[in-house]
Amino acid sequence: MRNGGTDDRNIHWLDRRFPGIRLWLEDKNREWWIKGLVQARCKQYHQLERREQQLRSLIEHGYVASMQQYSRQYAVDERAETHLQVAALALATHKALLPFLRDEQEVLRIVREHMGGRTEVLLRLLQAATKFLHRDGYVALTARLRGLQTDLGSGFASQLELGSQESSLTIKRCFYHSVFVEAGQPQLAATCCCSQDKVWFETAFKGVEAGRSAAISSGDSCCRFFVRRVP
Incomplete structure (x- = not known):
């Protein structure tokens, strides 16, 4: 370190x-x-x-x-x-x-x-394909929340909340946003993780709702990814 x-x-x-x-x-x-x-x-x-x-x-x-x-x-x-x-x-x-x-x-x-913007089509295909590999889409997507938090590392301030019906990952401090704000170019945050991570939560699973409900790069106080079971 x-x-x-x-x-x-x-x-x-x-x-x-x-x-x-x-x-x-x-x-x-x-x-x-x-x-x-x-x-x-x-x-x-x-x-x-x-x-x-x-x-x-x-x-x-x-x-x-x-x-x-x-x-x-x-x-x-x-x-x-x-x-x-x-x-x-x-x-x-x-x-x-x-x-x-x-x-x-x-x-x-x-x-x-x-x-990586040009890879979004491939990411969406991979995301859709996972529904054939997992019987429980909720379990698959909550695993993605855990994986995303690990990939972010300690440069981000994040909180993972896991439940049987709804889970979320809240990012209270974004590494990229912090660097770009200090550099005087906050608009660049939307070109980095903000443009890619959300793709993994465009769910194709029946009975599951997922997505990003807030983004620091859009002016929100945090980034929030969620997964929930729906009737």
């Missing part, structure tokens, strides 16, 4: 089973992100034509600057370090693209796509 001692519950499972693999994967993810973004967007927008090297350099330097600025405060454990790397890529990409494109909504759309 970063700041003096580690709770084993917050150690990423890859670090437990395959030491070094997580860091390698995160380095590769950063390389793929920058390479894919530069190659795709410099062909798509005339404002970016022949600016491949410049754009790559801007994103790489912006990423390093954000990591240096926020690591001490936010990289409190291995999971938080991974979240911070994602946030730093979003910040660096936004900062690099906006002066050229001069369209905030278009830049947010680009960041969201590279954050």
Whole structure:
């Protein structure tokens, strides 16, 4: 852990089973992100034509600057370090693209796509397919709540409430929102976990209602995911 001692519950499972693999994967993810973004967007927008090297350099330097600025405060454990790397890529990409494109909504759309927005169709297919693997949809979706809380780690403040008829996960402090607010770019929170996690709770199970009823990125005081049995 970063700041003096580690709770084993917050150690990423890859670090437990395959030491070094997580860091390698995160380095590769950063390389793929920058390479894919530069190659795709410099062909798509005339404002970016022949600016491949410049754009790559801007994103790489912006990423390093954000990591240096926020690591001490936010990289409190291995999971938080991974979240911070994602946030730093979003910040660096936004900062690099906006002066050229001069369209905030278009830049947010680009960041969201590279954050995984294009995988939403696949996620929905996987979500729908799970109904064939589980007899009890409520049990399957409450397991997702537990898994989501574990993935978030200690960088988030979350409360899981489990019941036989209704369960919920309430996130009172969002890691991404905190970083982006401090950076002066709170709108970026909607491009990160907010755009993906909700997909897993678009239920296809009969007799079960699930979803996200609140989101910090939308101005609510918390994020809340719920699962309940219905007649």
